[in-house]
Amino acid sequence: MGIVGAGPAGIYAADLLTKDETLAASGTPVSIDILDKLPSPYGLVRYGVAPDHPRIKQIQGALHKILDKPEIRFLGNVEYGVDLKLEDLQHHYDAVIFATGSDRDRSLDIPGIELPGSHGAADFVFWYDSHPDVAPDWHVEGTSVAVIGAGNVAVDVARILAKDADNLLETDITDNVYQGLRAKKVTDVHVFARRGIAQGKFTPMELRELDKQPGVEVIVYPEDFDLDDASLATLEESNQVKTNVKVLQNWAIRDPRGEEKRLHLHFLHRPVEVLGEERVEGLRTERMELTGDGNVRGTGVFIDHDVQAVYRAIGYLGSPATDLPFDEDRGVIPNDAGRVLDLDERAIPGVYATGWIKRGPVGLIGHTKGDALETITNLVADRDHFTPAAEPEPESFLQLLVERGVHYTTWDGWQRLEAHEESLGEEQGRKRVKVRERDEMTRIARAES
Template identity: 85%
Template sequence: MTRPLRVGIVGSGPAGIYAADLLTKDDTLTGSGTPLSIDILDKLPSPYGLVRYGVAPDHPRIKQIQAALHKVLDKPEIRFLGNVNYGVDLKLEDLRRHYDAVIFATGSDRDRPLDIPGIDLPGSHGAADFVFWYDSHPDVADTWKVEGSSVAVIGAGNVAVDVARILAKHADDLLETDITDNVHQGLLAKQVTDVHVFARRGIAQAKFTPMELRELDRQPGVEVIVYPEDFELDEGSLAAIEESNQIKTNVKVLQNWAIRDPKGEPRRLHLHFLHRPVEVLGSDRVTGLRTERMELTGDGNVRGTGEFVDHEVQAVYRAIGYLGSPVADLPFDEERGIIPNDGGRVLDLDNAPIPGVYATGWIKRGPVGLIGHTKGDALETVTNLVADRASFPAASEPEPEAFLRLLEERGVPYTTWEGWQRLEAHEESLGEPQGRKRVKVLSREEMTRICRGEEG
């Protein structure tokens, strides 16, 4: 192949960007002198995916990963094209016509369901919806009413503690972040005094990281409460503590919190372990949550005790995991929320690889691990793509300009990397008078207009 190898990547979050970066560094390609031409497509006008719209606004250290992703998108072999909605603006056959290989990195954007009575009552929410709102995702409603003075969060991962922290935190303590005015006003109106986080398993099985855990206790006016009766440890838990510094740190932090004297802060964040939610209570809306007390079985697993506890809450947020959404023209595993694949090679209904079609990130393996783990995942996919390249069905219209003509013929108001930098500068100018790094633009239409340099 004398022309550049054309690769299209659907999704500009860390998974998609890491895959592009690894392609440009692969010795098999670069050593052989194979030129590359990579397009990263995203349905949003802006890049970065969950780093921009899935990380809590008071996590600037995690958001610093944008600087590394920015360097990748600056590479001359890579072109960013935003506001391009695969499955609406484009079909798989369109991508196959313009690219030799396609990688899907569409992530996980839905809440995993929780099948208990009352889960659909008004006042019961999925964490993803709340996260997208407080991160000012342009495709969700810009209003959210945080109901009640006492709320429950179901889950023991980083998303659960993010949601709990935002619910407990005073809205003004977020004014140094990039939140939009509607989010500030929505959080300012909340009357929450108590946030209860419920984990089905024990303290040694919790999935949050020590950094996330410690941040719960660093909020002005918020007291973290841990209950000594939840501190059951079995042989499996003790083994896990010995094998993992992260678990050991979490357990030590929680134990210290459990034995300290009360602070008397105006807002409280309660951490409950060994509580399995069994029913959301209420008739017309949420009035409580019923949990079953659990006990450890010796190997770190749990079983029910038959003892039930009712907790008076006015809202429930479930944060028990995410699922990917079906991807047009591809098989989909609805139970796992992923595209069926073997090492990133997308499989058809007969479990045979579809030539030239790949997956990476959470849509490949499910929402497991931290952002950094996505690099290893992308490496596997890229390695298999490079090994397969001799068998790709060659794109019939590989010229980069041909793909832009297709978008223009279909009336797609696509955005570019240069356009994103224009929007980024605009957001920074909005934040500067307030001493903030940036303030997000909320509207998709305004984001697109600014990116494309169009007059308002």
């Protein structure tokens, strides 16, 4: 079995395959290769979670236990579509699962969005998480910045923009990130949500984190509070929404603290234009109103906000996979409950998808388990119809990589790199400091001088 993508989706799928009772009862041996284009595993857990969220990053411990299973082999620094094609995988594996996630920013079609100083959140997140394929330098422009979005990524980006860089020194950030954040002059971060306070997609934990930063005051505007019938119904149905609204209400009515930095939360504001000639000079929003069913409509009232940078965090999209159809609007591989479909909407034998590349960037990491279960259940049900791999031997696939000059990394190599990062952290009194450069990561993992 081959799995493309070593994030939570791919790892959970592998785990379920090793536990499947139907396969065990039939005596079918299970051997799984998990391939990733990066030299390291864990995907967005390593490169998509803010560095000051160690509780979320603790999921790496659970993923580590899965990858440590003898039936599973991790092969990093192997890029599908560059080093390998679909026919290569089908030659060596009975079935292939794509778990490549969502790694691009969803676009926002408003005037001025392409001005210098306007950024996608994914680019910024990958930078502060030291992704090896992102340039090391980032200049945080201006004293007042805007973040567009109402989900956990928007909240993460806003918090990092407001946070004192010194308060991140206990995390695993690299020196270039520390220096970049230390140089910023931001005093005000404005977060804009198109809908109301009951429609925010952030979790209570992420929301509360905003108010735990020394020297940063969270400001919520009472005039942004509106609850229509649908909002009130949601409050009754969802403890998460109820908690979020209560937190926001408490922030709105408390006395100002007069902190040096401010993080403003604006609801019912739809961005309509990024202002500026040569670069970002402001953001224009339209005041919205709830329509009674949880949706919103414009009021025709426009407000200009003085900001010098804009970060859009309105969702991620997956990237196309070579040799497979792709739904560009949704950013997913077309599929039916995990079975990948061809252009005629027929299932491609032995090819599956799971995680965000299957369903879009919806839900938290924990939701990925249920999603993987659906895919694996269908894969196991289909197994009698697979075309057996021509060369299923584990060593034959490694030989292919060697012939193509792929400097692949292994699970042992990742543990070697992990130990190196921990030793770098120990020198600075931290748990870990990431290695940023891809070549260096690969060299350390491969034990090359």
